[in-house]
Amino acid sequence: MATASDDMTKLSWRRFEDGDNVWDKLTDKIFVQDTSHKCPTYVHKTPPCQGSCPSGEDIRGWLQIVRGLEQPPKGMTWQEYAFLRSTDANPFPALMGRVCPAPCQAGCNRNEVEDFVGINAVEQFIGDTAIANGYRFPAAPALSGKRIAIIGGGPAGLAAAYQLRRMGHASTIFEANTALGGMFRFGIPGYRVPRDKLDAEIQRILDLGDIEVQFNMRVGTNITIEQLEKDFDAVLWAIGCQSGRGLPVPGWKDTPNCVSGVAFLKAFNEGRMKVTAEKVVCVGGGDTSIDVVSVARRLGHINRTGQSEVPERVIHDGYVAHDAVTAAKAEGATVTLTSLFTRDKMTAAEHEVHDALYEGVTVLDGVMPLEVLKNAAGRAIGLKVADCTVQPDGRPVAIDGTERVLDADLIVSAIGQGGDLTGLDAMDNGRGFINADKFFQVPDKQGHFVAGDIVRPHLLTTAIGQAWVAAQSVDAYLQDHDQPKRPKIDVHHFDLLNKLREAELAPESFSPAERGDLRGTSEGNWAVHNFEDRGSAEVIPHDELFLGHFNYQPRRVRQEEVPSAEEVLGHFKERVIGFTDADAVAEAKRCMSCGMCFECDNCVIFCPQTAVYRVDKSERTTGRYVATDYAKCIGCHICADVCPTGYIKMGLGE
Template structure:
């Protein structure tokens, strides 16, 4: 065994506070990693951060953090299918954080208190035309306006909102909520011109002196399906049906209604038919429940309201009644006919077999490419093959949801900004993700299950189009926020401060986190091993950080300077 005298003569040793320590071969670095909820959000929200601010009692700051990415929290809190919650690490412990419910709470709180956006501090002198006042177009206009650009939205409808207004029923999205979120954009300086369909894009751009254009038209045209029909008066287009009802119409549909299709539009049409007084409403879908494109929550809500769903059936003829063929799945999981038929009574058949955008007005623009009726763009930047023309939402190949459209608007706006500023677009570096396996859960205790939103009884809610789901109370919203594990992001638990044997961790004050004193640090990794959220990485001494970790470390450094 070596004596202490022998040890002090070894060359690879250093001294810390008078004690002999090994020379450091690796060092700890504070980082902000990407939480799975953030990664799963199509709108690109910094969910972990705004939940953290709620935990700190800073609700308005939380709303401002949220609306840095998404201007519609009161809308998304109601209609988003919350893929963030599917990704949430908390689900591995008990249940995911009810992120959408807390988002709605913030959105409603902002409307109640009249919170508004800060006006842009400067103006670039650039003008951008946005075609379409749906979620994608409104989102792009919002972000472009905040970046200092002059923005005008032109839309063919008489009121803005796109499918949020004309496709989503009021029992899911009250129109006063939609109007409040849109009015805030107008107050910011966005010009919205309705009843202005665009027929000649080149002429619109030239006459208006626009420097760039974002195509954000919705999928308002119903796809056609070839079904023999002796009585075409029974056939109703789902998009037109929902639009009529959203505009205040109450179409006569009879006692028995059949809805053909398995998407979210089919579910909305069926639930609307029930509210219009149909005694029997049946959805007919040619595949199985597992293959259904509608979100599971929507199908379950429809069934709770008395809608019957006939799986593995397809309509083959419309006469005095419906002829449907029983389907089966082949070895590849595709539906095929069995030659067995049934007859169903129906006074009205609502066709909900899919929608497409009307991109015909773009086909005279040389250089644009199309895939059927959607415009082809670079998925990283959303710019088409024609410089200065961008597109998103339903106009491009994508999942057709409000949240995806909103995310497209944000992405397009920032790339349009770079295009107008530097003539090119650059994709930002993503931080590494903090998966469940990276967490050290010693700090967290089990909690009660997530707080649920109040919901109107199915029998009561069928008599009108009143909103059926309520919001969280302030205490419930705080409880949900406190369940967040803050994956990959320091929340100042002081674990590293208390664990460091060399006093190499320096606390910078509330909200400013910590930094390392590398003159004292030995690289023992105690701080790293105890950090509950993996906000510390160990990197080899003298080796440059890879780009993703460099970005994550810079993010943390910015937070220490500015406070989180």
């Protein structure tokens, strides 16, 4: 009788197929004949989620805490412990859990089973819970007596101030705007980054103390580089990229109603622009362009706009602002997004593109701009476009016969950003950016360091990760230490010795002079028994895991309140609905703990010699759950075959 389809498992993955007990090649058979002496060793590797995270977060670590596998220290809740682990690398869990495009999820090995772990959703839960419960960072250490000038109070600048204060260094942030946050505040709409969450996560950094902030201070205008070098022990540049690129087509330059996406969003986020134009065309395809068109749909337009009310006047001027009465008259706007690339190759997150379509945005993919058309008064009235193909070198080529005009009252370019280095010629590399070496030092400028978009525009999480490396470089410079070699996998690694110290299980100190040469012994408690940490050198791929261990378990998807095309006008409520405790725990349990034991007991159960055993409860902690009695082990490698996480390797004896 055939098995009904409903009764069949959704997974059919097997580590070994029928017949795999026979070697295909004689050379392979000969090669393995002498491997029976090999016994298991426990090898920690970096999971691909963490290896894919530009901030280098210990993602596996805080997921282990949320799921209840790694226990917090006495007197601390698991929620606070997860918060402290996640913020070791990134002090903005509530924000990044909402807006990060999550390269970690693309790298997740669980994609080989059914779907990635919802890392972003769990991170948002950690951040929101921390704010709701008033969690704070541990008290900062005593001051070193050094003070660093940080130029820019955006994600990179704030992250650098945070990491430096944890190293004992004070800082002064010079911010050109009237508030901290950078792209968090001025580049992303409030319905994606709630301002109460933003303010809370910034304040928590400032509460560490000895982080001074000076607003409306533009270096190169209000203060010179020479003065900074005189007053501070080091300078860290984190000015971001606040200048948007215009379209490289005829008719764009100096046309008043042709604006950059950066300027458009800044005018909206500062509360100055409350309505937009009747027909908005945005050229882009990335996350910034999605924010532009989503904001335009929410703002709408008004008829009979006076000269002071046209959106470009508000965007360009910086002082003119719409009033609330203007916004109350708003009607829906027709909004179109064009992209050189087809939807599958657009850099914007797929769900963001889907939401924009649902909200009534027209998306034209595979389309390139050709020319801005203007009326007699010099204002843009349309954008001439054509279908295109993108060549291997990235150059778009128009397809003859597909030219057409998109009517427009406002044209927005969201095709990239650049730095504003006015008055900072000494720092400009000639391309509008600041050069950096692998340690994020500015070459040939002693005492100057750099992080974030001004190095190369990329993700918010990239800027935060660079700030961590730059802060370490500043610390080495201030202590007059040589820069240590950065690890191949440069992230915040799980450290078993630190975990053992936390659990009061650290090995005893060992002095060869006192105890003699005892290498090779496993009798004394002077080292971690047969544990090897390769986390700084290797990311564990899915083919080292035993995927057959994992059952089909659909991802828990965060709920979103996305307005329809009919509801979007004036809709500024947050879209994302965060996880409950139960949701977060259940989703964290889908983590496969790649490269680290998660206490499944497979090796203990399947060992035919009872050689693999659980470490005594009094000595057990994360990373120290099982060990091997090598007097019993026969090198059969069954434990390695059934290890779901790839943590056991047949290496001892090589």
